[in-house]
Amino acid sequence: MRNTYLHNMLDRFAGLITKAAKQGASAAKVSFSHGESLSCSFEAGRLKYADSAESLGYNIATIRDGRSGVAGGNIPDAMDELLERAISFARIGAVAHFSHYPAPGSYVDINSDSPRVLTLTREKMISDCQDMVAYVKSLDDSLDISASADRSESESAVVNSAGLHETDTQTSWSISLGIQKTSGTDMLFSYAGRGWLDLNELYDLEALKSEIAFDLQHAARSAKISDGTYPIYLPPRMIRSFLAPISMGINGRDVFKGSSPLKDELGKQCFSPALTIIDNPHIDFSPSSAAFDGAGIATRPMTLVDQGVLTTFLYDYDSACLAQATPTGHSGCSPYTMFVQPGQRSADAMLKSIPKGLYIKQLLGFGQSNLANGDFSCNAALAYLIEDGEIVGRVKNAMVAGNILCLLKGDIEFSSDLDPQTRQPYAIIPGVSVVTAKN
Amino acid sequence: MKQQLLDALKNCPADYADIRFENSDSTSLAYRGKELDRASTGQFSGGIVRACKNGGWGSCVFDTLDDLKSKVADACAAAASVGKEKTVLAEQTAPSDQVFTAQLKNDFRGVSLDAKVALVGKYNDIVLNAVPGVETSLINYGENFRTVHFASTRGNYFMEERPRILLYLVAIARNGSQVQRGSESFSSATDFAVVLNREDKAREVAERAVALLKAPQCPGGRHNVILRPDFSGVFAHEAFGHLSEADFLYENPPMRDLMTIGRQMGNPDLNIIDDGSLGQLIGTQQVDDEGTPTQKTMLIAKGVLAGHLHSLETAGKMGAKPTGNARAIGRGHQPIVRMTNTYIDAGTLSKDELFAGVDDGIYACGMHGGQTMMEMFTFSAAYGYRIKNGQIGELLRDIVLTGNVFETLHNIDGIANDLTIYELGGGCGKGGQSPLPVTFGGPHIRLRDAVIGGRQ
Structure with a gap:
C-alpha cells in the first residue's frame, strides 16, 4: 500500500477505549479499515476509465448505563469528537442487552492476503479486459460490450474493552464481462463475473468468455x-x-421479535431431505470469511439445515443476550456464506x-x-x-x-x-x- | 475551499478536470419492536478528482484535501493512459461562481436528539398497539446534511448544501408462517415537519399489515390495471425514465436508433417529464455534479419521444445540450446520468371516469420497488384491490407488474387529472450508486392488458 495507517493508529484506538471507560462506558469498541484500489473499465468495447481510490473509515461503539451509541467517520483527527458523540448518543440510545464484551476467544487463521494479487497491475487488467472484449467482438461485432477489473488491498483492526486487539490485511480482485445485444426493441443482456482474495485459478478469462458465448448461442x-x-x-x-428467505428466517433477532416465518420451525422437517445447508466462514481467501464476529465471538462452520431439518437460528452477541440464546458468532444474525450440499x-x-x-x-x-x-x-x-x-x-x-x-x-x-x-x-x-x- | 480546489486544478494537463469534495453529517434512529434498536451518527468527508484526456477518463478518490495536486496529477495520468480519441464535452452556460445554501423551513439540526427519539418512539407505540396481530415494527428516522463543493478546469465553482430528512413506518404482522408488512415513508429536503403528525399513517400501516395476512394473492395473468399516483410515478421512472438516460444510448447505435427523438411512444395524452429544478424536492438540485444548472426536460410530449437526460459527455457526443442530470450519490462516486423528479403529467379524465372504464381489473397502490433492463421492467405495488364494475373491492397482496416498455406505454388508455408528486424514503439505484434521492409522480392511469405475476 502506498500509505499505511494501522500501526500508527493502534495506540490511539487503545486510548479511545480508555477514554470511553473514564466517561462511564461499560464497554467500547473501535473498528477501523483503510484500503486502496486500482481499476479499469471498458465501455462500448473500448477502454474508457482508469480509476484509483483510497478510503479510510472507522466506527466507535459505546455502551453506557445499558444503552449503546455508535458513531462513524473517516477523519482521523475527528476521532475524539466522534467518541464524544457516541457517548452522547448512548445517553438515550439503543437498548443494549449486555454491559461488557465477552473475553476474546481463540481464533482460527484464515488466509486473506496474497502477494500474488499485487502482480495484477493496471496494465495487466487492461490487457485482460481487452482480450475478453476482442473475443466477444469476434462472435458478434454489433454487440455493446463492457468489461472491468479491479484489485485492492486493505488493512483493518478491531479493538474492544474486553481485550480484543486484532489486525488483518486483505487483498482482492474482481473481473467482469458483459454484453448488450439490441435488435429492434428486443434486447439481450448477459453478464459474467468473478472475484477472490487470492490470484488463483478462479482468475479465468476463458470461463467468463464461455458464459457470454453460451448466452449468445442459446438466446x-x-x-x-x-x-x-x-x-x-x-x-x-x-x-x-x-436461499434468501432461509437466510432471513434464521435471523435470531427476527425470530425473537416474532417477524420470522420460521420462528416455530426449529428442529422440524421444514424442507425436502435433499436440502442440506452449511454456513462456512473459514474458507481461505473467501471474501465472506471471518474468524470472529463484531463482538469477538469465534466463528465456526455450522449446519443450518440438515436433510431438510432446520437446525439452528443465528445470533450475534447482543441478540443472544436479548433472546437468552447462545451466540453463534454471526454479526447481524446473518450467515457468512450458505453452501448447499451437492x-x-x-x-x-x-x-x-x-x-x-x-x-x-x-x-x-x-x-x-x-x-x-x-x-x-x-x-x-x-x-x-x-x-x-x-x-x-x-x-x-x-x-x-x-x-x-x-x-x-x-x-x-x-x-x-x-x-x-x-x-x-x-x-x-x-x-x-x-x-x-x-x- | 473554492481557491484551494481551483489552485489544485491549475496547469492540469487534461482536456478537462474537476474536483468534487463533500462533508456529510448524519443521524439515524431505529425502533424495532419494543426497543430503540439503533442510534448512530456519522461524520464523513472526501472527494473525487476526474480528468478527461483524448476522450478517456481517469479518477482518483480521496478522503482528505492533503496533497490535492498529486491527486489531480494521478487522475490526469490515468486519463492520458486511457484516451485515444478526441474529447467531446458539451459547453455549459452556468455562471462561474455559485453558492446555494439550503432553504430550510424547520431546520432538523435545531431539534434535540431527545425530541427525535420521543417522536420515533411515539410512532412505534402506535404501530405496535393500534390493532391486534402486529408482531413487531420497524420505525426508522434518518437525517443527513451534505455540503458539496465543486470546481472544474473551466473555472466553474459551486457549493451546494443538500439536506434530507426521512421517516419509515413499518408494521410486521405474522400468523404462523405467514408474514406481511404495511409500510409508508416520507422524506423532505427542507422541512422537519414532514416527519411530524404521522400518527394516522402509523395506524394505517398497522391495520394494513394485519389485513394483508387475510388478503388473497393477486391472481397471475393479464389484467386491466389502474395505477394509483404513487404507483404510476414508479411506472414512469422504471418503465420509461431509465431508458431516456443518455449514457445508455450515446455509444450504442442500435439504442440511439430505438430512442430517436420523434418516435411515437404512446397515446397523444401521454406526457412524461423530468425536472431537477422543481420546487425544493428531494430530487431537486440547483446544479448537477458537473455544475450544470438543473432544468425541466420533456421526455415524452403528446405521446412522442421528446428528449433525453444528459451529462456533459453524453450531450457533447449526441449534439445536445446538457440537462443537469449528471448526479453522484456521494463523495467517492463519479457522476452518471440520473433522473431527478420524474412524473407523468396530468390528463383530462376524472378518477371516477377512469374507474368507470374497468369492469374487472386491479387497483395497484403504494410503491414497493421496481427494476428495469431497458425494454423490460417490473414494478411492485405495496398492496391493491380488485375492481368490479368500476368499484373498488377486496384487498389483494403480491401485485407485481411486468412488460415491454415499447408495448406497455401504448397500452395506457386513460390518464386522470389528479397529478401528485411524492417524496418518499429510499431512492433510485444505478451503477452501484443507491439510493439516490429522487421523486416519483403522476396521476391515476389505466393500463390495458398488463401482465401480473402469480399463481393462476
Whole structure:
C-alpha cells in the first residue's frame, strides 16, 4: 500500500477505549479499515476509465448505563469528537442487552492476503479486459460490450474493552464481462463475473468468455411457453437468491421479535431431505470469511439445515443476550456464506431429465417481492425453454412466481458438481408458476 | 475551499478536470419492536478528482484535501493512459461562481436528539398497539446534511448544501408462517415537519399489515390495471425514465436508433417529464455534479419521444445540450446520468371516469420497488384491490407488474387529472450508486392488458 495507517493508529484506538471507560462506558469498541484500489473499465468495447481510490473509515461503539451509541467517520483527527458523540448518543440510545464484551476467544487463521494479487497491475487488467472484449467482438461485432477489473488491498483492526486487539490485511480482485445485444426493441443482456482474495485459478478469462458465448448461442433462438406450472433449472449463481428467505428466517433477532416465518420451525422437517445447508466462514481467501464476529465471538462452520431439518437460528452477541440464546458468532444474525450440499446426479444429467421447464439465468425484480414470507414474483429476464432435456431457445416476457419456503419442501434436486467460484450446485425446483405476456 | 480546489486544478494537463469534495453529517434512529434498536451518527468527508484526456477518463478518490495536486496529477495520468480519441464535452452556460445554501423551513439540526427519539418512539407505540396481530415494527428516522463543493478546469465553482430528512413506518404482522408488512415513508429536503403528525399513517400501516395476512394473492395473468399516483410515478421512472438516460444510448447505435427523438411512444395524452429544478424536492438540485444548472426536460410530449437526460459527455457526443442530470450519490462516486423528479403529467379524465372504464381489473397502490433492463421492467405495488364494475373491492397482496416498455406505454388508455408528486424514503439505484434521492409522480392511469405475476 502506498500509505499505511494501522500501526500508527493502534495506540490511539487503545486510548479511545480508555477514554470511553473514564466517561462511564461499560464497554467500547473501535473498528477501523483503510484500503486502496486500482481499476479499469471498458465501455462500448473500448477502454474508457482508469480509476484509483483510497478510503479510510472507522466506527466507535459505546455502551453506557445499558444503552449503546455508535458513531462513524473517516477523519482521523475527528476521532475524539466522534467518541464524544457516541457517548452522547448512548445517553438515550439503543437498548443494549449486555454491559461488557465477552473475553476474546481463540481464533482460527484464515488466509486473506496474497502477494500474488499485487502482480495484477493496471496494465495487466487492461490487457485482460481487452482480450475478453476482442473475443466477444469476434462472435458478434454489433454487440455493446463492457468489461472491468479491479484489485485492492486493505488493512483493518478491531479493538474492544474486553481485550480484543486484532489486525488483518486483505487483498482482492474482481473481473467482469458483459454484453448488450439490441435488435429492434428486443434486447439481450448477459453478464459474467468473478472475484477472490487470492490470484488463483478462479482468475479465468476463458470461463467468463464461455458464459457470454453460451448466452449468445442459446438466446439466438426464441421460444414460447404456455401459462402453467413448470420446474425451473437454476445455475449456481442463482442459488443464493433462492436461499434468501432461509437466510432471513434464521435471523435470531427476527425470530425473537416474532417477524420470522420460521420462528416455530426449529428442529422440524421444514424442507425436502435433499436440502442440506452449511454456513462456512473459514474458507481461505473467501471474501465472506471471518474468524470472529463484531463482538469477538469465534466463528465456526455450522449446519443450518440438515436433510431438510432446520437446525439452528443465528445470533450475534447482543441478540443472544436479548433472546437468552447462545451466540453463534454471526454479526447481524446473518450467515457468512450458505453452501448447499451437492446431490447425486451431474448438472448435465439433471438438465437432460427435464421434459419441459425453464432454465433461469437472471431475474428482474426478485428483491422487490415479499421474500421475508418466501414469496417471489418477478420477470424471468434471461431464461431458456427446456424441452426433452435440451435448451431450445430464449423465453421472454414471462413472470415466474411461487413461495420459496413451500417450493423447497417439494421434489427438489441439487447437482453433484459445484461451480468453482460460488461452490454451489445447479438445482431443479418443481412447481413454479409461469405467466406470459402472449401465448 | 473554492481557491484551494481551483489552485489544485491549475496547469492540469487534461482536456478537462474537476474536483468534487463533500462533508456529510448524519443521524439515524431505529425502533424495532419494543426497543430503540439503533442510534448512530456519522461524520464523513472526501472527494473525487476526474480528468478527461483524448476522450478517456481517469479518477482518483480521496478522503482528505492533503496533497490535492498529486491527486489531480494521478487522475490526469490515468486519463492520458486511457484516451485515444478526441474529447467531446458539451459547453455549459452556468455562471462561474455559485453558492446555494439550503432553504430550510424547520431546520432538523435545531431539534434535540431527545425530541427525535420521543417522536420515533411515539410512532412505534402506535404501530405496535393500534390493532391486534402486529408482531413487531420497524420505525426508522434518518437525517443527513451534505455540503458539496465543486470546481472544474473551466473555472466553474459551486457549493451546494443538500439536506434530507426521512421517516419509515413499518408494521410486521405474522400468523404462523405467514408474514406481511404495511409500510409508508416520507422524506423532505427542507422541512422537519414532514416527519411530524404521522400518527394516522402509523395506524394505517398497522391495520394494513394485519389485513394483508387475510388478503388473497393477486391472481397471475393479464389484467386491466389502474395505477394509483404513487404507483404510476414508479411506472414512469422504471418503465420509461431509465431508458431516456443518455449514457445508455450515446455509444450504442442500435439504442440511439430505438430512442430517436420523434418516435411515437404512446397515446397523444401521454406526457412524461423530468425536472431537477422543481420546487425544493428531494430530487431537486440547483446544479448537477458537473455544475450544470438543473432544468425541466420533456421526455415524452403528446405521446412522442421528446428528449433525453444528459451529462456533459453524453450531450457533447449526441449534439445536445446538457440537462443537469449528471448526479453522484456521494463523495467517492463519479457522476452518471440520473433522473431527478420524474412524473407523468396530468390528463383530462376524472378518477371516477377512469374507474368507470374497468369492469374487472386491479387497483395497484403504494410503491414497493421496481427494476428495469431497458425494454423490460417490473414494478411492485405495496398492496391493491380488485375492481368490479368500476368499484373498488377486496384487498389483494403480491401485485407485481411486468412488460415491454415499447408495448406497455401504448397500452395506457386513460390518464386522470389528479397529478401528485411524492417524496418518499429510499431512492433510485444505478451503477452501484443507491439510493439516490429522487421523486416519483403522476396521476391515476389505466393500463390495458398488463401482465401480473402469480399463481393462476
